[in-house]
Amino acid sequence: MLSGFLYRNLNELRRAIIKNVSRKRGTESIYFKDAFHRVLAEDIYSRTDIPSLSVSHFDGYAVNSSGTSEATTWKPVKFKVKGAIYPESEMENLKIHGGEAYYVTTGSLLPEGADCVIPVERVKHLNRSEIEVFHSFKPGEYITLRGEDFRRGQKIFSKGHKLRSIDVYALGLTKNFRLKVYRKLRASILSIGNELTDEPKDSEGRLSYNLFFYRLLMEIGTEASILGVVDDDPEEIRKRIREGLRKTDVVLTIGGCSVGERDYVLRAAKSLLGFKLVARGIKVQPGRVTSVSLVEGKPLIMLPGHIQSALSGFLLVAVPLIRFMEGYPYCLPFKRVKAKFAWGIKLKKFKPFIKVRFVETFKVNGETVAKPLLGDSSLISVLTGANGFVLIPKNKDIVKKGEKVVVHMMNSCC
């Protein structure tokens, strides 16, 4: 065990975060066209009846259905056609009485007195202004009634709803042109290491993970930004973290958190005003040096420098924490799939830790199989092959071939 680390288990961490992290988030008013995938901060009510008047659902003839009640194939009923109505027609003074009809196209409003539409293919045209009808029709047939889609004042979406494409359309349709949504959570990310660079073409340095985690942060819905790469220099790290905390709601660091003399990030963070340690290490491997602190109430998540360790900390700590700040329950939000383990593995080290193993799932004879991808926590190739991960409980030192496991799917996310 590394000295100085306390290794909280995930339940303790969950409780500590729920207790210490604030969920208060601002709201903003936006135009409905910009609302795709935003989360409502208010209930939404229709501001109008949709449709605003009864509307023809077909091309045909608007009549009063009572006039068709006696119509049969051997004794048709005649209607006099008074004119034609189109979706854009002015509707003032358009009215029918018994025995009268208007030609209407799909989407046209109905004239006063009409309560149904007879589709054009179900009438016989005697001449330009007379038709014959051979069946009886009921009120409401082939029309959409005023307010049938949305009634004025009807609640159509609840606070907390994440808006989809069709929902954005419904907002515009019901005249909800401006709406209150939660401000996106702002997250920033900083990589620490003398050997790192964000511009690999211009230098011999190793590419930092900033871009990778930036993408993941965007995919979970935050407004992400990159604070750059800094050397192993506590004063410089402190400055950048402070910059991140000033501009954003949560800061993630990657690397610079080994035990001993090279534990730069924690040293830097401790010197910030209002620093409070929430967890120094988690009982998860890889990822055990992941730490969480608050600086004047804002979370600072310190991820390890190895990619699998950093991703493990990101998936198990940063994702639920950020989603919690956004108003969701604190939990692992990944889609779960049951699978059979492709072959047996032994887990000798870190007995009291939860072990994360990245897997690739595929179907064999209709069954989902999870192939564990093993290798040093610094290997990228393990992750380019993976589409999910399994959590192996503490003290479990073997997973057998064919054993049922639950895979958390990373989908397009990782």
Place this chain on the structure above:
Amino acid sequence: MLSGFLYRNLNELRRAIIKNVSRKRGTESIYFKDAFHRVLAEDIYSRTDIPSLSVSHFDGYAVNSSGTSEATTWKPVKFKVKGAIYPESEMENLKIHGGEAYYVTTGSLLPEGADCVIPVERVKHLNRSEIEVFHSFKPGEYITLRGEDFRRGQKIFSKGHKLRSIDVYALGLTKNFRLKVYRKLRASILSIGNELTDEPKDSEGRLSYNLFFYRLLMEIGTEASILGVVDDDPEEIRKRIREGLRKTDVVLTIGGCSVGERDYVLRAAKSLLGFKLVARGIKVQPGRVTSVSLVEGKPLIMLPGHIQSALSGFLLVAVPLIRFMEGYPYCLPFKRVKAKFAWGIKLKKFKPFIKVRFVETFKVNGETVAKPLLGDSSLISVLTGANGFVLIPKNKDIVKKGEKVVVHMMNSCC
């Protein structure tokens, strides 16, 4: 049945599209940082060994493992520490012999002669330059070997692979700074109707579906653009379709395709040079007036004006067609979920047609239940409630309560 429509079934349509639609797509060279979610148009090979030299996986002491073979807790072995190596250290002339060690931190390269690392917590520090070791270590322990992650010349991604966040990182790491990807398919969309507007605030018009389908086109990965709203004027429609065909790879129209005098889009399309009709109607309800044509080889998909009909045509025709153009097999790509139908429904009309019914799925006692959302094909409220759809085979006129159905999930897409 509407006159003039031939109603192809979906298999006939599939064959006609595979036969007539070209899959040729351009490629472009892009910077790796812009490659997220793009599809590779070439195989990718690592241009370097990763890691470039063997690397320490821990903070500890780099030694030659042979010197530890005799070490035990009661008879430890001493090593002389020659200095310290950090990830950014210059490695020239750094070498160890038997009995010598270098202090190395995580991520540091190994000096010549070293083949393993002893973690710092597993040695005893006698003084500043001497340590004791109590166990034997094997070659390769606590290090990552040169090329273990990616070997120079190793194929890491295949042509056709859609790049995820971690893959983009691997591109940069392996010095694949520029790469060839398929050009995104460009799709444009046009709504037809005198009563429509894209700017509902500025007019009394009804909001067109352009923005809705624009979002769906973006979500299936095309570069979408909106051609606007045009009146029911064949000459104006013709001009806009031609503009769309000039700028983009596929054009979608919504509305303007009723039977008879108001069949503006087909009339406009027919007057374009190189026009060829592929399907005039599909055996699907709602959505049956959906038509497909080619204009000098470019697809023009004509969707009906009612929202459910248009969406049905989009999901069953436009999505597989566009994906086919992008190189995927022609199929319905939606995730399928088995569910029990929540209550029985009768289907009286359109017997020889496949019926599309939008549903909302939810879990009851661990089982997925699909609740059918019924109502006129013009109702938006049916779709704001739906998260999937079922396809009911032709000639089937009843779905019983509790009957097993396959739900195609629309996810965030619709």
